C-alpha cells in the first residue's frame with residue numbers, strides 16, 4: 001500500500017482482482033465515455049478489462065498497476081509504464097501514464113491532481129525527464145485537466161475502432177518536461 005495523502009492510497013492490482021477490476025471499470029468508464037461508442041463502450045471495456053488483457057498488463061515488469069483508494073474505499077485505477085517512449089521525443093528517460101480513472105462521485109475534488117503530482121515527483125527522483133500520455137480530444141473533462149496541469153500537445157492520431165463514432169476518434173499525445 002502506498003500512502004499519497006491522509007485519505008488517498010494506492011493498492012497494487014493482483015491477478016486475483018481481474019473480475020473486480022472489470023466491474024469497477026464498467027461503473028467508471030461507461031458514464032465518462034459511453035457517448036463515444038455505438039455500443040456504449042461495452043466492446044472496449046470487454047477488451048481492455050478482459051481477464052486475458054488484465055493478466056497480460058500485470059506481467060509487464062516496467063508497468064505499475066494500482067487501485068486508487070479514497071478513505072479506504074476503491075474509487076479508481078491508475079497505471080503507468082516506466083521507459084515507454086513517445087516516438088519522436090528525444091529524451092531518453094520517459095514514463096507513460098497509461099490509465100487514470102476516478103469514480104464520478106470522486107471526480108473534481110483534487111485527487112487526480114494529487115496523483116499526477118505524486119507520479120511527477122517520483123519520476124523526477126528517479127531521473128526521468130518526461131511524462132506523457134494519450135488523451136481523447138473530445139473528452140473535455142480529462143483534456144482540460146491535463147492542460148491545467150501543464151501538459152503540452154505533441155502529436156495526434158485517429159483511433160480506428162469500428163464501433164467508435166467518427167467525430168470522437170482524435171487522440172492526442174501530450175507531455176510534460178520534468179525538472
Ligand SMILES: CC(C)(COP(=O)(O)OP(=O)(O)OC[C@H]1O[C@@H](n2cnc3c(N)ncnc32)[C@H](O)[C@@H]1OP(=O)(O)O)[C@@H](O)C(=O)NCCC(=O)NCCS
Pocket residue numbers: 032099100101102103106107108109110111112113114134135136139140141142144145146148149
Ligand atoms: C480526468 C480525471 C483523472 C481528473 O481528475 P480529478 O480528480 O477529477 O481532477 P482534479 O479535481 O484533480 O482537477 C485538477 C484541475 O484540473 C482542472 N479540471 C479538472 N476537471 C475539469 C473539467 N471537467 N473541466 C475543466 N477543468 C477541469 C481544474 O482546473 C482542476 O482544478 P479546480 O478543480 O481547482 O478548478 C478524472 O476526472 C477522471 O477520472 N475522469 C473520468 C475518466 C477519464 O476520462 N480519465 C482520463 C483517461 S485519459
